[in-house]
Amino acid sequence: MKTLKFAVLAALLCPFWALAQFKISGTVSGNGTNALSGANVRVKGKNYTTATNANGAYEFANLPAGNYTVVVSYVGFGSQEKSIDLNANQTLNFSLQQLSFVADEVVVSATRAGKKDAFTFKNLTKADLDKVNQGQDLPYLLNQTPSVVVTSDAGAGVGYTGIRIRGSDATRINVTLNGIPLNDAESQGSFFINLPDLASSVDNIQIQRGVGTSTNGAGAFGASLNIQTTTRRDSAYAELNNTYGSYDTWRNTVSAGTGLINNKFSFDARLSRIKSDGYMDRASSNLKSFFVTGAYYGKNDILRANVFSGTEKTYQAWNGVPEEKLLTDRTFNEFTYDNQTDNYQQDHYQLFYTRNLGRQLVANAALHYTYGRGYYEEFKANRTLADYGLGNVVVGSTTITKTDLVRRLWLDNDFYGGTYSLAYTPQSNLNFTLGGAYNRYEGEHFDEVIWAQYANYNGAASMRHRYNDNDAFKSDFNIFGRASYQLDQLNIFADLQYRNVFYSYYGLDANGNPGQQSARLEFFNPKFGVTYNLTDRSNVYASVAVGNKEPNRRDFTDSNVNTRPKHETLTDIEFGYRSQQSNFNVGANGFAMLYKNQLINTGQINDVGGFTRQNVPNSYRLGVELDARWQILKNFAWGATATLSESKIKKFTEYVYDNVSGFPAKTFDYNNTNIAYSPNIILSSDLNYTIHGIGFGLISKYVGKQFLDNTNTDSRSLDAFFVNDLRFTYNTPLLGIKNVGLNFFINNVFNVKYESNGYTFPDMNGGVIDRYNYYYPQATRNFLLSLNLKF
Template identity: 30%
Template sequence: MKKILLLATLIPFSSAFSQEKDSIKNIQEVVIQSEAGRLQAVNFHNINPAKSIQNVGKEPSFLLSESVPSVTAYSDTGGNNGYSYYRIRGIDQTRINVSMDGAPMNEPEDQGSYFSNYPDIFNSFDKIQIQKGVGLSKNGTASYGGSIQLFSPDLKEKNLEFGANYGSYNSMRLYGKYTSGIKNNMGIHVRLSEIYSDGYKYNSSNHGQSAFISGGIFKDKSTWKFNALMGNQRNQLAWLGVTQEQIDKDPQTNGSRDEKDRFFQTFLQVFNQTKLNKSSSLQSSIHYTHLNGNYDFNLNNFIGLPENGEIYNYAFNSNFLGFYTNFQNKFKNGKIVAGINGNVYSRNHTGSELTLGELYRNTGFKNDVSAFAQAEFKFGKWLFSGDLQYRFANFKYKGDVGMNDLEWNFLNPKVGINYLINNESNIYFSLGRVGREPTRNDIFMGNDNLMLDENNQVALGTITPEYVTDYELGYRFSKEKIKLEFNFFYMGFKDEIVLNGNFGPNGLALTNKVDKSYRLGAEISFNYQMNEHWNLKNNSSFVYSRIKEENVSFSPVLTPKFIVNQELNYKLKNLTINVTSRFQDSSYMDFSNTAKLPSYVIFNSGVLYDWNQWEIGFFVNNITNKRYYNYGYTEADGTGKYFIQMPRNFMASLKFKVF
């Protein structure tokens, strides 16, 4: 019924748009202020999911890991659907800022943004920018390990298409999307998607729907855009790992038992860009996110006791409202940008048990406000930049146990130098420092409801912030057939909050605070168009990381030293053949550095054929049927638990473009 109402609402708009001829000559592209350009001293990568041959409904985490150096990904189910997770340089996604058209999408309490809540989300985006390190100032959650910026669809190109995919383990996707083009100074994009998979592991199915609407009104001096993203999902959970013995006996073993989740999330945004005069402009946006859902927790299975039918449930209902305003003024040899951002957030938590009913109820309140100023000055071939952000965040709690309010203040400076060698190449250096407050899960030590300790005191974990100082040195080269990006980095941390490889009583990963730590490495991206038929791509990274604690030095968990992604494309008329490989080095699963995830190499391939308005594809992943793991942890007794990923699997796709 929701889909029928949505379509009924959109039909008058799409009909009106189709009456007029395109008039896009005066339409100017909207550039979000936090988006980095080629001449800025920022380590960034732009990707276009629409042009990725492997974008056939798989979770965005895997597309990022295939396209960008230093990114790792894994899924709970072992397949390409359901819950997936990513890390940049070994830094988990709660420290990675995610935004759409500048509006923050991270949940403020636990600072994560989960693409699985919006199934098939990348099917609507023409451009995504990943900034690694501290990057430019962002709104909302700190851009601590990096940022992922989503940009609403370009409405200029008219398009109507339908697609269907089907593959191993009953994995399927159905979608339809329509882009009107710009007509009478207006445009609209609409997409509806349905995704389902049994999952590779037993009882790990994923079923989700999503809708995305993006509309724009374009005037000579003003642009208005509206984004509405809605996701609904139902999962059988598979977040617990299994032992090597269980995998050897049956690789599809699911460590979780009789657990499901149900989540509905909506993101709404209104954006305006107004040209004040020839040199200055103003960007403003308001946004609202609503989340409602819950997940089951089988406690006895988690702690290794015989099951007795007890199933606990954690339910959440949150509201997130915010705004930002940016002012930009350009002059002959540079520009100045200043902005302010504010967010208010509340999340209700309810814990219950299947037979006992409600056990507790509490509410977390998280607010933040930030202001920044950026300046760029060009002198000949040199471009100097500075960026200073002030950010304030506070957390309040209301429950059966009281706690004092927590407040954090951060001053985040960044400076950069870029030298334009010639029109094809440039070299840059940047230095920045960012602070980040702990998540609610860090503060509550993995508990969903605040409790008293044995001394009748409030039991709190980490409440102090962590800091990173980030050095980036890079080189970019772009010619007709060759594009090359090379980057060195050093990230020095103070009081870093790091994963310790264990899980808490609510099923979320636990962390420790360490005195000193660092990550250094090198990253390369290479694209070579050899001739009209052959194209070669490579993105690779080396990351060396150490933690120093009480005169002991060791490696952080889940941070492989080497990652190599290789891609070869062959195109002949309407036929495209794609072959990719990925090497991921071994990584530790525990602080003691005694348990390891082994290294692996996998190969994937895809074939696409365009025939009139039809596009037919067939894909084979993990061609050599490699048994591999890209996530794991250890229990208190040292037992290793692993997440196996799919063996050889297949996917067929069919796409029909009406126009």
């Protein structure tokens, strides 16, 4: 039937094709000299559009005679149009003049590494992200980059997801949006679920592994993700993205932009909805977001405002699957209460101003405000009434001390501040950057009982009984200076940062009395590196960088002021080789990450009964990373990454407490054990073949064995897994639509059953120890099908 429809359509169009007999062709150059590849060329008022090739050439064929106006545009150049009376084949050449605009990239340049800097990093463009963006959470779009392991609570990449880089989790990965910190000030994690479909409004991402260059926000102990959102697009556009997939997964996204208006203004907007039932039972997600940005471009300055927001309602799958259930019910979810959900909304407001103060000095400043609020609701069985500030209930002669109840744990917070940078380039081989930020966080934590089977409110409020209420405040100030000097083939780099953190929270004083407590920490983070250019396309580099990181909220609140853990210190040594050839790019990097007082879970309870993390004096990560891409043939390319590493804790003690006595009846000493969640090998491969707009891809990922704790015990580990995905794409202009894109992903094509995350804990009763393992199974074979329309 489809073949018949196409045949009928072709037959109907044949008379029109027969009348088309002329063509318009030509070239597009910049400033009259350089060919502009990828320039947008369209016929005004018609559904004809194309782009220039590598030589700046374009062509419109089979046009009927008539009057035409051809419009050409290219980012960073003024658009141009020419009109002709077409009655024969005609050549129409264009020479665009470059605009003297300040580039949007200046906004994030202060916190990024350059190609000559002695740090290891990976740049991802909008095209790289669009190729894999089917509505899954942002960590899944980074899965093919070096040293990355991703996981999903719901099993299919929608909802709560996690990312580890070099074995370090999200609390140790610094994330900034346009230079503004995204990490939560207290937990220090980044929750991309709060900004669903963020990738659709991202222009580029730089991933720095290790300590990296100075940035704003929490310390980077595994990596930094520096994300830049929508930048200037000179031509107006509109785009529709719709995805449907397994587990009733839907994504609907509409975005549009005005292009550059009067060479001064631009406006862009996006609206998204993502819904999924999830692979796990009752692991549903209902996510919504929007992104709006407007900019003014002067001759020497840029003013940009971003407003974006995300809301999420996610059924909890946080607890994972008990080990004994894996073989019989991999999608098991122990939560059965109808509204066992997480509900949160986060609004972001950002204002940026960049000014070119001369040929040698560029200033950048930003103000930001983030408002987050929400709760998670959960059913708790057989809870002691007194623990919730409720009185016992007397029914006749029976005193009831326990009850089933439903509670909500709320968080209402404000995060605001400013960032700045000054870039000074007195000569072509020397540049300086001065940057920094001051940010404030105010968080209100409160918990409510919203239903109880039995309750005595002691004359206080009835339902929505608030039984816990405390506030937190945190300020974070940093200033850094950076210099780079090119001496012949040698580049010398230095970066010095001072950071001051003040944290006020509700906790325990030295005597165990509750009240508002505080802590102030000061850090000095120096970084030095050298790069030697072997050729204009290859170099070798080496660097040493120091990073310091404060404990998180639980480390403070679950201890008293004398027993809370110390801050962590990391000395990171990086060295490597980079080469970019016409058909082959490669980066090889070695690293040594040496930790002092790294915080890990040992099972030890402190003197106030909290399971806080404990400092271990010495631990390290050593490894090598490879990131390569080979254009084997014109239409056939292969990208691959590899990480071989060793992550060790030199010495630590595990504590196991008896539930009856409450004392540490057992302790176990360990030497040179693997750090939990740190596989020794991570491999990825991306094979791509394209022809006539049709693309085929085989994407593979291998992750080695991971331990769930720091004891090197095989019975408490994640098995290695090897997963393959297939990708089919088709892109073509059609009926006046600039591009129609079809994408079909088959994930886990070989139906592998594997777990990418988990946890373990001991339990002892009467001297007998039991160990309990929980796992997060990932989806078996599943698909995502999307339709993309660009206008």
